[in-house]
Amino acid sequence: MQSQDVVPPSSAVDVEQAEAALVEHYPRLVRLAYLVLPPGRGRSRRVLTAHALVQRALPRGRVPAPLIPAQSAVRDGGPGYTLVRLQVLRAALRPGRRLPPPLPQVWGLKLFPRSGGADELALDQRLSALTGPARAAHALRGLERLPDGDVREVLTAAGVADVDAALAEADRLPDPYRLLDSPEFDPCSLQARPTDLLRRRRHLKAALVGAAALTVCGALLALPGDGWGPDGAAAPPYARNPAAQAALDPGKLTRVSPTAWKTSARTDFSVWPARGDRTGDRALLRRALAVWARPGNGVRVSATPGTARGGPAGPPQLLYAGTVDTAHVVVLYDGLRIARYAEPRGGTRGAALDFARVDGAGRAGSGAVVLSRADGNVRYLLAPWVREAGERDLREPGSGAMALPLTDGVTSPLAGPAPKPGPCTSWNVLELTDGTGTRLVTDLGELVPARLTAGRPGGTREASGAKALRTWAPYACSLSALRSAGVRSVNAWEFAGQPLPEGGGEAAWVCTRAETWRGGGARVLAQFHTPGGRFGAVAAKAQDVPACGEREPRVLAGVLWKSENGHWYLLAAGSPDTRSIRADGGVEGSAKGPLLTVRARNGVQADLTGTRENGRTITGLR
Template identity: 80%
Template sequence: MQSPDVAQPSAPSSPAGPVVDVEQAEAALVEHYPRLVRLAYLVLPSGRGRGRRVLTAHCLVQRALPRGRTPAPVIPAQQTGRDGDPGYALIRLQVVRTALEAGLPLKRGAWPKRAQLPPLLPQVWGLRLFPRPGGADELALDQRLAALSGPARAAHALRGLERLPDGDVREVLTAAGVADVDAALDEADGIRDAYRLLDSPEFDPCSLQARPTDLLRRRRQVKASLVAGAALVVCGTLLGLPGDGWGGDGPAAPPYARNPAAQAALDPGKLTRVSPTAWKTAARTDFSVWPARGDLTDDRGLLRRALAVWARPGTSVQVSATPGTPSGGPAGPPQLLYAGTVDTARVVILYDGLRIARYAEPRDGSRGAALDFARVDGAGRDEAGAVVLSRADGNVRYLTAPWVRGAGERDLRAPGSGAMRLTLTGGVTSPLAGPAQRPEPCTSWNVLQLTDAAGTRLVTDLGELVPARLTAGPPDAPRPASGAEALRTWAPFACSLAAVRSAGVRSVNAWAFAEQPLPGAAEGGGGSAAWVCTRAETWRGGGARVLAQFHTPGGRFGAVAAKAQDVPACGEREPRVLAGVLWKSEAGSWYLLAAGSDDTASVRATGGVEGAARGRLLTVRAKKGARAYLEGTLKNGEPISGLR
């Protein structure tokens, strides 16, 4: 049976509303804890005594966390620091709802609600706690609030403390289960003139005075508790003897016990640090042999913040992860790769065997911190050459592997321009222009050139933490894209790398699989076009992106003729491809041009264009806008379809 003022609690929001997980709600609760406790204190009835009212207010707020992921109420927070925070709106609604329930009278024959029971936690033994007294105005307001109903007190607190307009107050009270919201608002209208007093210490349950309880009564209670405790020990010993009785939980940890591995993962003193020369003798050459570098590797405060944010990032932290990368905390102490000052930020880079995590915060504080993840499992020497340290004003700084001897900046669009040398200071490069920030049209594409004892290789920034490696040549035998021929192959297609930004790309290979004479020599045309297939492999294995591109003589850029995703074409498993394009000659004639890799025996076009040819090249007259389907036969007799 319900009070006439409070109905059954309604659902917190519609399923279409934002979803709040428990970490986001905890961050909002901790950040705004004093205001939430003050709100609960104002809504609770005053008849139970100020001491119990204080503890109950703290209890209700501490129990307001949702379980798992919960739909958030679509009610704005309306205050600086809380505006648009669904975590705060959800916690506030739960506090108002339970405070109203706590004020309901107990009904005979009905189970009490949890909020109506005395709080189990927090408890204070031997002291009575109550807010600091205010003046005569605050005392008068407390008396006037005591005369109001619970929903009216909630309406007054939401108006005066939360600064919510009546429309939003109505939504909060309705969601909290108030049956007659209009009556509550009308009742609260009588004390609109007292909003300024709600910020007084009289109503602050977090700023308290302490006095002792009844000392003689407490002494008697202690003696009684000792006797009862001795009896429980005897009973527990008997029940624990072999035979029937309560059994153990086996290998399960005790309730609420902390996980030692998880605690160790958050201890800066247990971070793994590798010797600066370990890479020279290690069997593996990857991120696991990178030493800890930077000028802040001994800053325990910075390292502790980085580990804590990794384990439980707050709502103010900007978190990003490459596709397919888990963003949970480390299972054990990670390895420290870098901790230092970069430009205007303090940066920490950590490695847990599966992921690279980068924590960055401003020099003048931790607000505006960012946490980035990149999946790097299975990385070898080629993929573990560099990590992005920072991006600022369109420039990128990298932390390079300890085996890197030199670094340079090269424009992939200009293969004959050479590389500009970059300085390396403690493994950190001087800034170079990042391609991810370049506006259209694409006139250049700067890449990072790394040189070590094994040779020279190129990597490119695709907007993620780990740059992608660039290669060229047949998919079953790719080579670094740093050679003269590979650079000429990449030049017309460098800007197509923008199509695979932020896709978790591990490497991109450019394969010039065919060269095709252009028709129309009698019309003043001629020359040969190049067919190139670019394939972007991802760290997660799936999601590879394939582009078949067509480049005519004199053209600045290649044209995308076909594209596909999650197909084996142009890859190590299936190093073959067939693609076609409608091409217009200088005289205005349209042709279907198609080409296959060198193991293609014949090509046939059907649909809007009909034609066939022996060998791997097909040239057929066509009409503008025609759509054709390509099929081919390999030299071993297997069929091959055109890339779409």
């Protein structure tokens, strides 16, 4: 826990101080209010209420500062922040709260935070089962980093009658404090969707032709078939036409033979058979199809960048339908996208719909799909051609892979990669073995894991070999920067080794390039690793550039390095076809060949230019 400061009892807060604290810490205060408010209000209403509570938290004049803990020196907003936070908690915990229309009021739109993954969904469901004081205790512990003694004082000041009961109830919640900083619980980073446009139009028509509108509604309700009820969390249908109805018919789902992949000319998702213990559950399949076609307001929808979210053009292919941990999961494929529908086992409230673009996925790109994430663990559904699966720590190249049992193509839970907040001490990846070799894939927070390779662009190899594992080990944790970016594959290429001045040994230069499913948006990192170091340091990075890729297999980067004797140097390295390197600006110097070492000063900046063997120039990656 961080050290705590205490507000002096003699201090007082005027409205200007409180306003300054509110403005500076507004996103944090709104997130706190959002976490404490009852989840049953609906996500859109809860967002607006959280903003309204914070905006009404200013005092009307100068008031004594509360005798409760402030934030640490790093995040301390002073007595003003402490007072405003207390006002927000009091309002969020007030029973029977009746607010005037919240400001800002948004007409015609529903606003809700960006959807997270299965971990965030599970946490939100657990929080919804707690009382308001228990939710406040959990948020103060995890979001505000307050120890229990300070949490007790804050809750008492906020008017909680039984603080001990609130703390005991919060203790029963498994620790996922890292998830409180997720976009799932950020009411300031919002997605906008229209309200029911058709309903608004019907209301207008009803004012003109009420009787006709009633007749139309009666006709819709009297239509034969399953009607709207079995669609679960889906929105009401906008229209009924043969193509749309066919796409919603569970009986028309494409189902592939379990042995089709053995004789097919293609080896991708199109030859995956339907697996799971609920492939015959027509009601579940219909709900999944209906939510895909028209997700309701309560459905959490996410998609990898560049992935369309619309309904299927026709009946999709069923890949999986079954019970996974505490949810019913359906995985569908329409030739371009994977869609995963998940609903709690107890009902459709809290359903989630996720999309991933997979067009052009070959054998290497269609080996696994994420079925669920819960409590930091991941379950995968594997391709029918995968013979063995294992779990490996990419940070430890010398350790072996731990075998993962498979049940109907589903792996046992394996620990996910290290979370983004906090130190990175391990990075677990999935090892897949089939008849053509062994591959490594990593979970980057999306439905389809990213493939890991190593070697010079145009001649890459799977990252499962001993040399490739040693190449990847210092840079594994840099993969956290690629979460939720629609990454298809990541290659690590050690393009240079450089002797360090003053007998410092030899450093390695590695370029990692992440390719995306949408083609554009590739991310490139040039990283520098010194002898004995546990991690590589990012020397330069770029996006949407051809460097370090198959079309442009060359790179140039530099870094400032300090020797053990306290001397600073500019070190630069280029790919093997670099004939010379020149530095200009804060440091000037040149060298023949792909390496440059020049004495420098701390904090200087330099522009790097290289000349290739064919006479063309190359600039330093930034």
